[in-house]
Amino acid sequence: xxxxxxxxxxxxxxxxxxxxxxxxxxxxxxxxxxxxxxxxxxxxxxxxxxxxxxxxxxxxxxxxxxxxxxxxxxxxxxxxxxxxxxxxxxxxxxxxxxxxxxxxxxxxxxxxxxxxxxxxxxxxxxxxxxxxxxxxxxxxxxxxxxxxxxxxxxxxxxxxxxxxxxxxxxxxxxxxxxxxxxxxxxxxxxxxxxxxxxxxxxxxxxxxxxxxxxxxxxxxxxxxxxxxxxxxxxxxxxxxxxxxxxxxxxxxxxxxxxxxxxxxxxxxxxxxxxxxxxxxxxxxxxxxxxxxxxxxxxxxxxxxxxxxxxxxxxxxxxxxxxxxxxxxxxxxxxxxxxxxxxxxxxxxxxxxxxxxxxxxxxxxxxxxxxxxxxxxxxxxxxxxxxxxxxxxxxxxxxxxxxxxxxxxxxxxxxxxxxxxxxxxxxxxxxxxxxxxxxxxxxxxxxxxxxxxxxxxxxxxxxxxxxxxxxxxxxxxxxxxxxxxxxxxxxxxxxxxxxx
Amino acid sequence: xxxxxxxxxxxxxxxxxxxxxxxxxxxxxxxxxxxxxxxxxxxxxxxxxxxxxxxxxxxxxxxxxxxxxxxxxxxxxxxxxxxxxxxxxxxxxxxxxxxxxxxxxxxxxxxxxxxxxxxxxxxxxxxxxxxxxxxxxxxxxxxxxxxxxxxxxxxxxxxxxxxxxxxxxxxxxxxxxxxxxxxxxxxxxxxxxxxxxxxxxxxxxxxxxxxxxxxxxxxxxxxxxxxxxxxxxxxxxxxxxxxxxxxxxxxxxxxxxxxxxxxxxxxxxxxxxxxxxxxxxxxxxxxxxxxxxxxxxxxxxxxxxxxxxxxxxxxxxxxxxxxxxxxxxxxxxxxxxxxxxxxxxxxxxxxxxxxxxxxxxxxxxxxxxxxxxxxxxxxxxxxxxxxxxxxxxxxxxxxxxxxxxxxxxxxxxxxxxxxxxxxxxxxx
Numbered sequence: 001x002x003x004x005x006x007x008x009x010x011x012x013x014x015x016x017x018x019x020x021x022x023x024x025x026x027x028x029x030x031x032x033x034x035x036x037x038x039x040x041x042x043x044x045x046x047x048x049x050x051x052x053x054x055x056x057x058x059x060x061x062x063x064x065x066x067x068x069x070x071x072x073x074x075x076x077x078x079x080x081x082x083x084x085x086x087x088x089x090x091x092x093x094x095x096x097x098x099x100x101x102x103x104x105x106x107x108x109x110x111x112x113x114x115x116x117x118x119x120x121x122x123x124x125x126x127x128x129x130x131x132x133x134x135x136x137x138x139x140x141x142x143x144x145x146x147x148x149x150x151x152x153x154x155x156x157x158x159x160x161x162x163x164x165x166x167x168x169x170x171x172x173x174x175x176x177x178x179x180x181x182x183x184x185x186x187x188x189x190x191x192x193x194x195x196x197x198x199x200x201x202x203x204x205x206x207x208x209x210x211x212x213x214x215x216x217x218x219x220x221x222x223x224x225x226x227x228x229x230x231x232x233x234x235x236x237x238x239x240x241x242x243x244x245x246x247x248x249x250x251x252x253x254x255x256x257x258x259x260x261x262x263x264x265x266x267x268x269x270x271x272x273x274x275x276x277x278x279x280x281x282x283x284x285x286x287x288x289x290x291x292x293x294x295x296x297x298x299x300x301x302x303x304x305x306x307x308x309x310x311x312x313x314x315x316x317x318x319x320x321x322x323x324x325x326x327x328x329x330x331x332x333x334x335x336x337x338x339x340x341x342x343x344x345x346x347x348x349x350x351x352x353x354x355x356x357x358x359x360x361x362x363x364x365x366x367x368x369x370x371x372x373x374x375x376x377x378x379x380x381x382x383x384x385x386x387x388x389x390x391x392x393x394x395x396x397x398x399x400x401x402x403x404x405x406x407x408x409x410x411x412x413x414x415x416x417x418x419x420x421x422x423x424x425x426x427x428x429x430x431x432x433x434x435x436x437x438x439x440x441x442x443x444x445x446x447x448x449x450x451x452x453x454x455x456x457x458x459x460x461x462x463x464x465x466x467x468x469x470x471x472x473x474x475x476x477x478x479x480x481x482x483x484x485x486x487x488x489x490x491x492x493x494x495x496x497x498x499x
Numbered sequence: 500x501x502x503x504x505x506x507x508x509x510x511x512x513x514x515x516x517x518x519x520x521x522x523x524x525x526x527x528x529x530x531x532x533x534x535x536x537x538x539x540x541x542x543x544x545x546x547x548x549x550x551x552x553x554x555x556x557x558x559x560x561x562x563x564x565x566x567x568x569x570x571x572x573x574x575x576x577x578x579x580x581x582x583x584x585x586x587x588x589x590x591x592x593x594x595x596x597x598x599x600x601x602x603x604x605x606x607x608x609x610x611x612x613x614x615x616x617x618x619x620x621x622x623x624x625x626x627x628x629x630x631x632x633x634x635x636x637x638x639x640x641x642x643x644x645x646x647x648x649x650x651x652x653x654x655x656x657x658x659x660x661x662x663x664x665x666x667x668x669x670x671x672x673x674x675x676x677x678x679x680x681x682x683x684x685x686x687x688x689x690x691x692x693x694x695x696x697x698x699x700x701x702x703x704x705x706x707x708x709x710x711x712x713x714x715x716x717x718x719x720x721x722x723x724x725x726x727x728x729x730x731x732x733x734x735x736x737x738x739x740x741x742x743x744x745x746x747x748x749x750x751x752x753x754x755x756x757x758x759x760x761x762x763x764x765x766x767x768x769x770x771x772x773x774x775x776x777x778x779x780x781x782x783x784x785x786x787x788x789x790x791x792x793x794x795x796x797x798x799x800x801x802x803x804x805x806x807x808x809x810x811x812x813x814x815x816x817x818x819x820x821x822x823x824x825x826x827x828x829x830x831x832x833x834x835x836x837x838x839x840x841x842x843x844x845x846x847x848x849x850x851x852x853x854x855x856x857x858x859x860x861x862x863x864x865x866x867x868x869x870x871x872x873x874x875x876x877x878x879x880x881x882x883x884x885x886x887x888x889x890x891x892x893x894x895x896x897x898x899x900x901x902x903x904x905x906x907x908x909x910x911x912x913x914x915x916x917x918x919x920x921x922x923x924x925x926x927x
Binding site: 018021023027028029030031032033034049052053054055056057058059060061062064067068070072073074075076077078079080081083084091094095098099102103113114115118119477479480482483485486487489490491 | 510511512513514515516517518519520521522540541542543544545546547548549550551553554559560561562563564565566567573580583584587588591592602603604607608633634635636638639848849850868869871872873889890
């Protein structure tokens with residue numbers, strides 16, 4: 001039986017309740033203000049000041065990345081017609097002063113809006129003019145610093161912090177380093193403390209100090225200390241992190257090796273998960289820190305424990321036929337953990353591309369598909385591949401293959417319909433949201449969860465089966481699917497969002 | 500009048516308790532059942548409006564489309580995107596009405612939205628209109644009033660139907676909205692009155708025929724401007740009624756409507772309803788005695804918060820320490836003189852409002868989801884009554900309005916108090 005922590009028990013259904021919302025490129029895209037607020041909100045002693053009208057502050061209280069956790073403090077400069085005509089700089093100047101007097105923060109992050117951007121307010125000069133009069137840092141983020149690096153608001157705010165605060169007037173020689181230490185920086189939407197705990201523990205055991213973990217109860221003081229580390233470990237090389245390398249000499253290591261993959265086309269580089277993926281990541285970090293010797297022993301010992309634990313569970317999974325939905329690279333559960341660690345044998349792989357049109361080009365989608373099929377073959381399976389099947393076709397194929405467990409995404413597969421037909425499922429979305437992380441414990445947890453899923457009592461008549469769903473976007477009703485089609489038509493076809 | 504003082508915002512910086520014109524307009528339009536709303540804006544505005552709708556209890560009825568323009572269109576103009584959005588909306592939904600809400604960015608950019616609308620009216624067989632809803636142009640309630648006023652332009656002169664009313668100011672995205680409307684209709688039907696059209700919870704054709712009614716009911720003063728226009732253009736009189744929270748407001752609602760229609764009120768119906776309420780509250784009278792005198796804050800819009808506060812004070816015996824009107828309407832000024840609250844805040848800054856609630860010893864909050872953190876900090880139960888409610892759904896037939904709503908509200912309030920666990924261990 002898997003024991004959840006108290007927090008996980010409480011948060012899982014809460015987060016899951018909002019997860020099916022079809023935003024984030026399906027029917028809508030959150031704006032830059034939301035991304036910037038996500039970052040500011042993760043700094044405990046920072047306050048945002050939205051330089052714009054009330055709507056830009058009130059609507060943005062709804063956090064599109066975590067709708068269960070609103071941004072409760074969103075003061076704004078209440079821009080009105082007068083400022084749109086004559087400029088809002090004076091209001092911004094007074095607003096910064098008043099925000100400091102009201103909230104006494106250590107940092108005010110001015111977040112600009114469409115209105116203040118278009119009228120051409122000179123944010124930089126306003127901030128430079130007032131900085132000396134108040135007792136805290138002030139920076140601004142306009143969404144212009146990072147090109148198309150997404151999420152723009154978040155990336156831009158992090159860049160602004162690095163550029164205007166951490167590296168402002170900084171000479172590399174001035175930094176007193178925290179020797180042999182690393183930062184771990186991950187998006188605030190992921191539970192940083194939970195997901196990085198094992199990584200931090202492994203690194204410490206190798207003799208690598210943890211300088212700072214962001215964002216986990218992070219303060220402005222913590223941010224200033226980021227430049228003391230030798231290396232920053234991050235999911236992706238965010239623009240602000242690249243700047244920190246350039247200006248403060250803090251190199252970075254990206255766990256998802258997208259840049260390396262582009263050069264070498266080795267799919268393993270996209271997967272930092274599972275026993276081997278984690279071992280590779282830890283060894284690469286150790287090499288960067290000159291700790292290969294210590295690392296080897298730590299990694300081998302931890303690997304051995306994980307392999308032994310998984311072996312004990314694997315017996316119960318042997319001979320089971322599995323179907324899974326293929327996503328391929330970025331959250332490559334299947335390769336490192338399902339195939340190699342847990343040893344599942346996929347009889348069926350299902351691809352759904354309807355939600356990917358805004359993110360991936362046709363070529364990229366094909367590349368992803370090929371990666372997954374090749375992985376399955378590499379580990380001895382020759383699965384049947386279904387591309388954009390209807391739910392009926394999926395169920396028919398699963399029945400023919402006598403599938404014991406469908407490892408699918410609740411966002412792309414009509415899980416309730418499978419249940420009605422007596423097919424057990426394991427929700428990979430759930431694993432990705434709550435448990436997937438770099439380390440040796442995660443594959444063990446996955447194996448345990450798969451074993452439990454195989455034993456779960458049947459869910460025979462879900463109420464959701466009463467509803468009419470779209471045939472391609474199977475988690476959306478026809479009305480929502482129309483909204484998605486319209487959004488795709490309007491937003492797609494323009495170079496910029498895709499990779 | 501024993502209210503200490505009426506407080507307005509102190510400073511320039513505003514952590515708003517209300518939204519902008521765009522949201523007021525979008526809310527009004529969402530109740531035109533066969534209309535599509537196009538948010539002509541950068542993605543953030545559209546995403547915000549969509550979330551406000553999708554996080555409520557109307558997930559089967561969104562009808563909000565984005566023109567989805569990009570940064571490059573801020574330089575070259577987004578009229579092409581808007582044209583495409585109108586065409587696609589018609590193609591997919593075949594609506595009777597397409598409303599374009601022109602937001603801050605295109606308004607400042609100078610997009611010729613009117614020109615696009617005129618061209619599209621020639622092309623597609625649906626009504627199309629645009630409204631200027633730049634965030635800097637005003638608050639949500641103005642957007643709401645202007646949208647209802649715009650809808651009157653489509654209304655047609657009709658023969659009046661006796662004892663038929665329109666309900667104005669109904670917002671179908673409020674918590675318990677549909678149950679409230681059913682209860683209000685039940686109350687009206689009991690008096691031999693039928694509902695002709697609801698602004699807004701009707702299809703476009705029904706709204707066009709609104710002048711058939713012999714009286715407009717303006718709920719809590721919301722939509723007053725449209726009632727005035729209809730009086731002038733179609734000779735439909737109007738009455739402003741309380742939002743029928745509680746027994747007294749429900750009776751007063753019926754009295755005002757009956758008076759407006761020159762009808763005698765059916766006292767027998769009221770007696771029966773009173774008896775039903777009495778029978779129910781008897782079952783929990785000990786709890787009601789116990790929570791009498793609880794110090795509460797009411798944080799909500801002017802169209803409903805005054806009436807809820809009055810119910811809580813007059814009928815449940817609560818002390819209204821703070822009444823915060825997050826969003827005004829044209830009737831708000833008249834109601835500021837009322838006497839069942841200690842402190843009245845008008846469109847307060849959230850920081851200042853929270854400070855006021857913390858210093859007043861508030862033990863319970865009647866508000867929206869936006870008061871969740873404050874309620875947690877105070878350890879006080881939060882009863883979600885006002886927009887936006889994004890962390891509670893309502894799909895059952897259990898109104899807050901009217902006679903039946905009096906029972907439901909009382910039940911929820913008692914439950915909120917006795918099921919509250921916040922800090923109970925420490926406090927004990």
